[in-house]
């Protein structure tokens with residue numbers, strides 16, 4: 001039975017071109033700054049996002065963590081969206097390792113309203129922790145792959161600048177946002193001082209994420225990467241796949257978005273499934289199966305028996321994620337499986 005794995009875009013396998021590039025990659029000791037493949041990837045990533053410097057990191061979680069650490073001091077406050085990945089799914093690293101306090105603001109499908117951010121800003125007063133950093137997430141994972149409109153980003157950045165806050169963007173899926181908006185990724189990245197993006201999600205590299213930012217800031221980020229144990233040696237072997245990802249895997253994300261829109265539309269026609277079809281902008285779908293009278297966990301395990309894998313998220317919702325290793329025919333199979341499990 002062919003397994004249709006819709007749990008995440010993290011499950012994608014590297015392409016043949018990636019494996020070939022990995023086999024051929026020139027390497028060196030990156031802690032000495034001597035891995036030519038990593039150096040090339042860092043330069044390419046920075047240029048693509050319109051920043052001065054790039055840093056190759058083992059995971060998105062480490063990239064976000066070291067970015068928060070390099071932007072703050074212990075005892076500072078960081079404003080985050082209430083459902084953000086950094087707050088929700090990164091093992092509390094910002095507080096445990098950085099000693100910073102999260103201040104949560106609820107967004108609409110994860111998209112912050114600048115007026116709501118403004119409400120939580122504190123005046124300078126010795127009673128309050130200094131607020132230093134605003135974290136944004138684009139696309140927003142728990143927001144169902146929501147893309148932040150450019151004008152909202154612009155207003156958030158202007159507010160941050162006015163208030164002396166630095167902006168870090170968790171852009172794990174920033175290329176999905178760029179493809180969805182039809183803009184160069186720079187147009188999104190310019191509204192943040194630093195951006196983390198993942199090579200190992202929809203872009204299908206086996207390992208790795210990038211952090212990009214200013215030349216002045218990067219030594220601090222690089223030092224925290226060392227502290228966290230993320231400075232690797234001949235890791236050009238894996239960075240080589242990242243170069244292929246940037247070259248050849250970005251434009252095809254549109255196909256994942258089309259498959260997600262198709263899947264969402266068809267599933268929403270089933271009795272017992274509720275999906276906000278209009279909200280499916282990229283490759284993530286949340287399907288509410290509570291009208292079927294079944295729990296999300298029960299539906300997920302029924303689907304598993306049909307060879308369709310998805311994650312049972314909170315509140316009766318299933319998360320379905322499209323990516324390069326599932327095609328239109330798989331969507332049709334998944335829809336049939338849903339229909340039989342829900343019935």
Ligand code: TLP
Nearest residue numbers: 008010059060061062085089141170172
């Ligand atoms: N997200 C994973 C899980 O951790 C939930 C997924 O399957 O979606 N930022 C965002 C917005 C993410 O979605 C993720 C991974 C990360 C950061 C962390 O990246 P990694 O897995 O490389 O540490």
